[in-house]
Amino acid sequence: MNLRICFTRASKLRHTANSEKILKTFGRNDVLTFMICHDLIRKEHSIADAQKLMFDFYMFAGKSSFGRYRFFLDEFDSFLCKYGSSFEETLFDKKDEYFAKFTHLINSSSFKELELSANPNENFPKILNEYHGVVLGGTFDNMHAGHELLLTLSTYLAKNKIVVGVTDDDYVSKRKQLPEFIDPAASRVIQVKQYIQSIKPSVNEVIVEEMNDGYGPSIREKDLNAIVVSTETVKGGEAVIKKRLELGLCRLDIEKIDIIIDSDSDDSKSWLEDKLSSSNRRKGMLGRRLSPAKEPATDSKVYVIGVTGGIASGKSALSKKLVKVMSERGQRADYIDCDQLGHEAYKAGSDCFNKVVNRFGRDIVKVDNGIESIDRAVLGAKVFEDRQSLHSLNEIVWPEIRKALKSEMAERASQNVKFVIVEAALLIEAQWTDLCHEIFTCIIPNSMAIERVTTRNTMLSADQAKQRIESQITNKERLSQSTFAFSTQWDHSITFYQVEKAVDSILSDYKIF
Known part of the structure; x- marks a missing residue:
């Protein structure tokens, strides 16, 4: 993968006739993402190989050493030090935001079907869906890369409104392993809200509140269109949709991010594994x-x-x-x-x-x-x-x-x-x-x-x-x-x-x- 060529192409793309339309659809880091991925596949790998490689980056993101994900970002860091420009200088300030979109793009069906071309002036298909209002929920303790990926994806999906339910202290004390290491709900609510506003200050409405059940604000806020879930909360998302329909509210689309955020496993072997999981971080x-x-x-x-x-x-x-x-x-x-x-x-x-x-x-x-x-x-x-x-x-x-x-x-x-x-x-x-x-x-x-x-x-x-x-x-x-x-x-x-x-x-x- 020739990173210099990728950055150069992405930078030039801003000045093409189609740049305004492309950047409005993707944002400049998305264009950079596409160009890097383009080179990765066209020059070195098949699409399947590229998808597996980036999935590995994704799954290793929470390791203490940050595995290949950190190595990947270090490559970018070295490149920026040598070839930095006004276009690239903000990349590392938003690396988690970039990575979430990169991952979503790599694993999307649209990307799999895409016929790649060496022409950097082509119009790119829209990868992410957009919704008026998006909801998600969780404990959000010890905020880590998994939480940030989940929240970042949600901010990109939401055009106007983001709603987050944060499990309260009573729920945590009864249902979570090692609740002694979990911050008070009031602190977690503040952290989530600050993170969302830091990566998307333009969002019109951000609602973050405590919840003591599996529903919280998801069954009170009417103008929602999608629910974002992680691997272990899919069933919870389905339960929310069922409850909303019972209450006469609209059905929500499910947007899933394939990552384990907080799996309370009692298995001795899994206890020792260094996975991106809040419970494993507490056990650590x-x-x-x-x-x-x-x-x-x-x-x-x-x-x-x-x-x-x-x-x-x-x-x-x-x-x-x-x-x-x-x-x-x-x-x-x-x-x-x-x-x-x-x-x-x-x-x-x-x-x-x-x-x-x-x-x-x-x-x-x-x-x-x-x-x-x-x-x-x-x-x-x-x-x-x-x-x-x-x-x-x-x-x-x-x-x-x-x-x-x-x-x-x-x-x-x-x-x-x-x-x-x-x-x-x-x-x-x-x-x-x-x-x-x-x-x-x-x-x-x-x-x-x-x-x-x-x-x-x-x-x-x-x-x-x-x-x-x-x-x-x-x-x-x-x-x-x-x-x-x-x-x-x-x-x-x-x-x-x-x-x-x-x-x-x-x-x-x-x-x-």
Whole structure:
């Protein structure tokens, strides 16, 4: 492909007798697109080869390295640096806009049937349809190239009106994987609207609003003619059309863009694939550093990693994997369970034991073989039903656990342990984070947490489990103070993958020991 010839032809085309008509139909980047594609096919490839090549660019667009798509754009970049002119200088400012139209053109039936000619003065057929009003919907979290392609195509299809439904926070929390990483709906609405207006400020009407179902504004706005969908939302588009017809509104054409925007697959293999998908991008944040390491308030002789999370989130499993991976990397690591320190704190006869019994009553005490101890099930039933009671218990127990934790850390340091893994469900609430260099947070869906709790404690009902989960801070609150996040909701190999990524990051970035 001779890019210089392509750019030269496209530039000259502006000055031909037909240039005004052609540019009005296509826009100058479309003309450039056609000329490059023309050369690609006429000189080097068959139409089928060209279509496959550009489809590859398209499907690789979301990879972290941007694959061949990025290489393709880099070729343009190099050319512009050497042969830039007033015609080409805006190309890179609108590369995503250009690429969306390029892709649509390459895959269109009109293009397949086109008999190409070397004559640059020919009139070109109109490739894209035009509609008065276009609608689309989605979550639009972590705006990436897939979202931009979808929105860009919509702006080209719409002559006067673009309507976008953005799933609200309630919908996201119930239906999306890892909703903790999704921005609030209000922020996503602003991002979508700003993007549309940045690429097509001339559009007469832009409506972007939150929706809590699969329809949103698509069944309220009457003057719509088309709905833009991605590969995984075709059925949703068909449902919108059916609903509109039931309401006596006009049928919409479906304009499909063949790309996966947000596929919530639970398959372990697909989890590791680097596809252009919002859910995969969220999953990619697991095991990746979210914020810099912290400086402990006390002079710690060991590197402390605090592991926290909600009930049944997999903290113990993660902690054990963390110790194992550290060992595999040649690092001495040990594990401290703050729950066990809590058991030790209110052993019979201790000050903590007496304070707890005085506050909550003798009925929380059980006797086994003449030895008294706190009945955690009875105590738990009391404190999880009343926030004030829980607060009172924490005021008694937390200072004792903190004291014991510092003592355990000092002992590990004397044993030349380099990393100490501290598992503490209440690490953040108890303000023990000032003892840690890293905060690792485990997150799982509430529905999975309830299932795990009731499975391991058959005496608890689902409602009781839910009550206990809701008595704690939210995952978003935990993540706001975390340096890494993990989820144990998939296969063990996926958890290992997350842990290995985090450990390698710590050892590489900070070269601690």
